[in-house]
Amino acid sequence: MKFEELSEYFQKLEATTKRLEMFDILSEVFSRADRRDIAKTVYLMQEELLPPFFDIQLGMADRMVEKAISDAHNVDLETVKAYSKKVGDLGEAAEKYDHRKEKSELSVSEVYDRIFELSKISGSGSVEGKITSLAKLLKEVSPLSSRYIIRFVMGKLRLGVGEATIMEALSKAKTGKREFKASLERAYNLCSDLGYVAEVFYDKGEEGIRKFEVRVMRPIRPALAERLPSAEDIIKKLGRCAVDQKLDGFRAQVHKDGEKVKIFSRNLEDITHFMPEIVAAVKKLKHRRMIFDGEALTYDEDTNTLYPFQITIQRKRKHNIEEVSENFPLRLFVFDMMLLDDLDLMNEPYVKRREMVDETFAEDSTICKNKEIVTDSVKEFTKFFEETVGAGLEGVVAKKLDSPYSAGARNFDWIKMKRSYKSQLSDTVDIVILGYFKGRGMRANFGIGAVLGGVYNKNRDEFETLTKVGSGFSEEQFRELRKMLDEISTEKKPARVNSIMEPDVWVMPRYVITVKADEITRSPIHTCGQENGVGYALRFPRAVSFLRSDKDAGDVNTTHEIIEMFKGQKNVKLKA
Numbered sequence: 246m247k248f249e250e251l252s253e254y255f256q257k258l259e260a261t262t263k264r265l266e267m268f269d270i271l272s273e274v275f276s277r278a279d280r281r282d283i284a285k286t287v288y289l290m291q292e293e294l295l296p297p298f299f300d301i302q303l304g305m306a307d308r309m310v311e312k313a314i315s316d317a318h319n320v321d322l323e324t325v326k327a328y329s330k331k332v333g334d335l336g337e338a339a340e341k342y343d344h345r346k347e348k349s350e351l352s353v354s355e356v357y358d359r360i361f362e363l364s365k366i367s368g369s370g371s372v373e374g375k376i377t378s379l380a381k382l383l384k385e386v387s388p389l390s391s392r393y394i395i396r397f398v399m400g401k402l403r404l405g406v407g408e409a410t411i412m413e414a415l416s417k418a419k420t421g422k423r424e425f426k427a428s429l430e431r432a433y434n435l436c437s438d439l440g441y442v443a444e445v446f447y448d449k450g451e452e453g454i455r456k457f458e459v460r461v462m463r464p465i466r467p468a469l470a471e472r473l474p475s476a477e478d479i480i481k482k483l484g485r486c487a488v489d490q491k492l493d494g495f496r497a498q499v500h501k502d503g504e505k506v507k508i509f510s511r512n513l514e515d516i517t518h519f520m521p522e523i524v525a526a527v528k529k530l531k532h533r534r535m536i537f538d539g540e541a542l543t544y545d546e547d548t549n550t551l552y553p554f555q556i557t558i559q560r561k562r563k564h565n566i567e568e569v570s571e572n573f574p575l576r577l578f579v580f581d582m583m584l585l586d587d588l589d590l591m592n593e594p595y596v597k598r599r600e601m602v603d604e605t606f607a608e609d610s611t612i613c614k615n616k617e618i619v620t621d622s623v624k625e626f627t628k629f630f631e632e633t634v635g636a637g638l639e640g641v642v643a644k645k646l647d648s649p650y651s652a653g654a655r656n657f658d659w660i661k662m663k664r665s666y667k668s669q670l671s672d673t674v675d676i677v678i679l680g681y682f683k684g685r686g687m688r689a690n691f692g693i694g695a696v697l698g699g700v701y702n703k704n705r706d707e708f709e710t711l712t713k714v715g716s717g718f719s720e721e722q723f724r725e726l727r728k729m730l731d732e733i734s735t736e737k738k739p740a741r742v743n744s745i746m747e748p749d750v751w752v753m754p755r756y757v758i759t760v761k762a763d764e765i766t767r768s769p770i771h772t773c774g775q776e777n778g779v780g781y782a783l784r785f786p787r788a789v790s791f792l793r794s795d796k797d798a799g800d801v802n803t804t805h806e807i808i809e810m811f812k813g814q815k816n817v818k819l820k821a
């Protein structure tokens with residue numbers, strides 16, 4: 246497919262916020278796309294060059310893009326700057342000064358490759374090199390394509406297409422039905438690379454996707470836990486089950502292939518370089534190929550205790566990692582094993598996987614097995630929970646003994662119970678910021694007084710509003726928030742956002758914050774779970790985390806979970 250044609254589809258996508266219309270447009274794109282272009286088309290739709298774990302940075306600052314537009318079309322740099330400032334979009338500026346009449350013959354792959362090349366230009370002279378390459382590309386395409394190339398390069402394509410919709414449309418395009426989406430989703434959960442899944446689908450058809458297996462060095466989307474408030478509820482649900490200590494550190498998925506080691510975070514970023522001591526310990530393990538799952542925490546060897554999460558998280562912000570790892574070494578507590586040499590353990594029952602963990606790891610080394618018991622007794626469960634919490638840990642995660650590793654799923658195969666649970670709402674809620682309201686009074690200084698937050702409706706693949714949050718942020722955080730949100734602001738309500746409220750500024754659903762509230766109430770002004778004009782809302786919400794860098798928009802709580810929490814409240818009011 247020519248990039249010009251894809252740009253026309255982008256224009257159509259931009260004009261709609263309705264998921265069904267997006268689905269139809271995507272189905273048409275994918276039924277017309279050929280094998281050569283399919284992965285790259287999917288990446289462009291996802292607004293990334295490659296999935297996050299490849300860690301590719303384009304490194305194009307505003308001023309470089311302005312210069313490229315100015316060079317490409319012989320327009321004065323100040324004119325470009327002034328116009329883009331006026332319309333708030335460099336893409337539109339690129340379009341305005343591009344007077345090319347004839348369409349470009351460049352294919353989607355060719356344009357993608359040319360953009361990709363920009364990421365490889367490094368060293369001295371790289372700024373000029375990138376500007377020249379981008380200007381050259383702009384000269385070869387029509388105004389509409391210029392618009393989308395520039396927006397993509399700036400990370401501001403903002404089509405708002407969801408992964409679920411992409412998979413459904415791929416299914417429709419290739420099989421004529423939507424139902425094959427479930428198999429595509431399974432494959433995606435195993436490798437976290439939707440472009441690659443699409444390519445296998447186009448190459449090897451349904452059979453290729455059904456046979457899809459995990460691969461070392463390709464992160465598996467992590468299994469997640471549901472929640473229940475008591476040992477009774479959990480034993481009732483699972484019967485005899487494993488009960489693990491729940492540690493509060495970094496989720497770390499470790500891959501080993503001979504001497505090569507990679508570690509991935511909860512949201513699939515490559516965090517290998519943060520954990521040199523873990524990498525060294527993994528290299529010493531005798532197994533050739535491994536994938537295992539665990540939680541990494543800072544460990545005080547002198548007192549044999551864990552440091553609080555605040556110490557562990559510091560590591561992400563430090564540059565002198567080697568020194569930090571000397572003073573505050575990490576320990577990795579392994580709780581699952583997905584691959585061991587030639588054994589793919591994904592579909593093996595939990596007990597078998599856990600057996601592998603127990604056989605492979607000791608109790609007190611840099612990589613150790615996480616502590617757990619197996620029980621069907623509420624009394625024993627409660628005792629273990631109390632001991633764990635008494636030791637300062639967060640709580641427990643119960644595991645269903647015969648369950649497979651549910652990649653990318655939050656279900657009752659794993660159930661968490663935290664020390665804070667008195668009722669279900671004593672847990673916090675993760676929301677995604679959808680927009681902000683300008684402040685009044687004191688807050689007018691920051692230009693932001695509250696954010697509009699939403700949760701994810703899985704069935705509809707859209708974000709629904711749950712609450713407006715204006716407290717819990719410091720002045721400095723408000724200022725920073727405003728800056729970050731302005732970077733991703735949109736003129737109209739973004740696609741896949743369902744809202745009755747109109748914030749002063751809409752933003753792309755990207756940043757996640759954790760909030761605490763007194764209770765969940767029914768409300769006509771929020772769209773979360775709305776039926777017959779009544780939805781759900783938070784009462785007295787306040788932010789308890791600034792931005793959750795380990796979570797993406799798709800990781801926030803779901804509408805279904807909010808409704809479950811509402812049902813679980815049983816009129817118990819919570820303390821702050």
Ligand code: ATP
Pocket residue numbers: 467468469470471489490491492493494495496511540580615642659661
């Ligand atoms: P929370 O904020 O409660 O940790 P979350 O959304 O990050 O929630 P959940 O699926 O709710 O993640 O809880 C599972 C998380 O708990 C895992 O992502 C992992 O980081 C952590 N964890 C700690 N110990 C364990 C364990 N033994 N088994 C599974 N997960 C564990």
